[in-house]
Amino acid sequence: MMTALFTLLSAVFSLPYRLLLAVAVSVRSRVQAPKMPANEDAKYYRDDPAWGDVEPLPQDDGGLHPLASIAYTDEYSEAMGYLRAVMADSEHSERVLELTEHIISMNPAHYTVWLYRAKTLREIKADLGREIEWLNPTALQHLKNYQIWHHRQTIIDALGSPDGEADFIATMLEQDSKNYHVWSYRQWLVQRFSLFDKEDELTWTESMIEDDVRNNSAWNHRWFLVVGGHSGHLESEHVVKRELEYAKYAIRKAPQNQSPWNYLKGAVRAAGLPSSSLKDFALEFADMRRPDDIYSSHALDLLADIYAEEEGNKEEAKKALELLATRFDPIRAHYWNYRKGLLEVPETAA
C-alpha cells in the first residue's frame, strides 16, 4: 500500500522520490508496524558479543552509477556484511546457521546463502529433522520462492525418508492448490522414493481432482503417476479402460473444462488408439445437427480433428471449426480459421 501511495504521489506531484522515500520510511514505521518487523525486533550484530570477533565486509555498490539500487534497511545491510565476512573466511558453525536464517527471512531468493547453509549443515553435522521443522513455516511465508524447495530436496534426500512430507504438502496446497513448486517437489518425492504405484498416491491425487476438477496440476500429477511412471506408456488394458473412464466421468461433471479433455486425448494416444474411438463420446456434448445444444467447445475441437481424418468428411470438420470461430469459442477465432485453412492444403507426405 505504502509503496503504491508514494509511487503515485511522486508521479502526480513530481516530488523527488528520495524525499518521499525518507518520509515514507518514517511514516511506515508507524503505520505499517504490524507487517514490518518493528525496530526493536531488528537484529544487529555489532551489539552482539558473540560476533565481536568478526569484521563485517560492507557492500561495494559499484561506483557513482550503480544500477537497480535498493534502499536496504540497516538491518539487512549489516547482516549481509557479516555474511560476506563469514563466507570469505569459510566459517561453518551454529552461529552461521542463525545468520543465514536471518538473511533468508529478508531475502529468500539469495542463491548462495542457501548453498552456504546446506554446506554448513553438513560440516557441523546438524540435526536435519530440526532443519525441516524450521523450513516448514519458512516455506509458508514465501510461497513463490524456488530456492526453499531445492534446499528441502537436499535435506530430505539426506534424511532418506519421505515421512511427514505428504502432510506438509497438503498444508502448502491449502494456500495455493496449483503452486508449481509444490507439485514439482511432490514429483521429486515420488521419484526419489519410488511411490509411483503406491495406492495412496493415486488416491490422494484423485481427492485433489475431486476438490477442484479444474486443477490442471492435479491432472498432470495423475499423468505423471500413470504414464510417466511407466516409461510413457499405459501399462495394461485395465489401466487404459480405467483412465478413459475417469477422464470421461470428470468431463461429464464439467464439459467445458479443458484439463480432462487433454488428459483423455493424451490417454488415447498413449494407448495407441485412434482418436475416432472418442467420436461417440464427443457427440454427447457437441452434436452439430443441434447447434443450440452444444455444451463444450473442446468436444467440437476434438470432433473437428476426427472429421478431418475421416474419408470425405472435411466439410463436417469445417463446420465444427466455423461453429467454434463464430459461436462457441470466438476468442480463438484466428486459430480456428487457421485450422480451417489447413484443411484446404493438400496433404504432404509426413
Place this chain on the structure above:
Amino acid sequence: MAPGLTREAEERRLNYAAHIRYWRRNLKTFLPHQYTGNDCNRMTLAAFIISALDILGDLPAALSQEEREGYIDWVYRCQLPGGGFRPAPATDLGPLRNPENQIWDPFHVAGTFFALLILVNLGDDLEKVKRREILQWLTKLQRSDGGFGETVGENDRVEGGNDSRFGFMAAAVRWMLRGNLEGPVDGVPDIDVDAFVRCVQVAETYDGGLSEAPYHEAHGGFTSCAISALYFLDRLPRKQTDGRPRGLRNMPMTLHWLASRQTLTLDEEDAADTYSDETDSAATCHDSHSFMKLHNFPSSRGKLSFQNQPPVHAELKWVGMNGRENKIGDTCYAYWVCAPLKLLEHLHIIDPKPIRRWLLDRTQHLVGGFGKLPGDHPDPQHSFLGLMVLSMFGEAGLQNVDTALCITEKAKKHLESLPWRRKLLGLDDKGEA
C-alpha cells in the same frame, strides 16, 4: 456519434509519458526496500530498466554521457576475475576473495546474460568482456542430461534448477558471443547442442506445452524459454530435415496449447464464480461467464449493431493470456505465449487487438508500467514484458524489438556490427551473411 467512434474515443492508449517517468524513476532513484528479495536479481532489473527506456525511444534523452559510462563501469565491476558476471554486488567478496572462497561468488548465468544485454544496450563494444572464459563456463554449466543449471558450485557441481530458463540464457549468451557456429571455436569447446535439444523434447507434455522437466505440468514460461533457446541454437523444427535433432516433436499440438492460453478469466472474480459448484451443466463450468454468454453470440447482440459496425461483444473486448490450463490471465504470459508463437512464425493464430486492449485498459497502471493483474501495482518484470508484447504487436511509437533477446532491433544490430564478432563469424570477407 457512431458507436464505433465512441469506442475508439474511450479506448485507453499507451501512456508514454507515464511509462517513461516510471522507468526513469527506476533508473535514477532507489528501489524501495520491499525489493530486498530481488537483491540478487539486480542485473535482471537493470536490464529491464535500460531496455524498456530503449523500447520507449527515451534512452538517449534519459542518459548523460557520464551516466552511460558510469553504468557500463558498474556492469564491468560485476565481471568476475575468472570470467562471467555476478548478478549483483551482494556476493562480491572484494579484497577478501581467494581461490578457496570464490565458489560463494560464482559465475551466474542470469547475471552474465543480463550484463551482456545491458552492455549492448548502452553501446559498449564488449571488448572488455572475458568472452572465451564465459564460453568455457557454459560447457561446465551443462548437466549430463543436456540441461543447464544456474551456477557452478563446490567441486564443479552444477547448482540450481534444471529447467529451460537456464538453457535459454545459456543459449542466448552463446549466440551473442559466437553466433550460430557449432563445434569448437577459436579453441573453445561448444556445449552439447544435441543433448540440450533432447532435454527439451522430453519436457514436452501430453497436452502440447513444455514443462520444467519430464512429466511436469506444461507452463508458459518454460515453453517460451525452451523455444527461444532452440531459436538461438538454430534447432527449431524445419520442413526439410538436415539430420540434426530438432526440438518440438508435435508442432500442431504445441500451437494448440499456445492458442489455448487466451482466456476470459481476467480477475479473481471471474475465476471464483464456480468454485465449490461442480455440478454437471455448462452453466457452472469454469469460463461459464464466457461460455454461456457466448452461447448467445452473435444472434442477440447482432441486432444491436447498426451502420454495419460489427458488434464488439463485451467479453471479446479484452482477452487475457494465462500460463497454465485453468489459470487467470497475467500480463507476463502475454509475452511468454506470444514470443514462442512469433519465433515459430505463427503469431497470426491469435488476434492481437483484444490482448492489446486488455494490457492497455486493464493492467496498465496510472503511474506507468504494468501490473500482473488488473489493479495490481506495476513492477519491472510485468512492466517490461507488457512493453515487449506491445512492440511485437507493432504499437506505434515503440521501437521494434527482437523477440528472443528482449532488446531493440537497433541494439541487436549494434551487437552484430561489432568487429570481433564479425571476424569470428567470418562475415568481414563475405559481407552480410
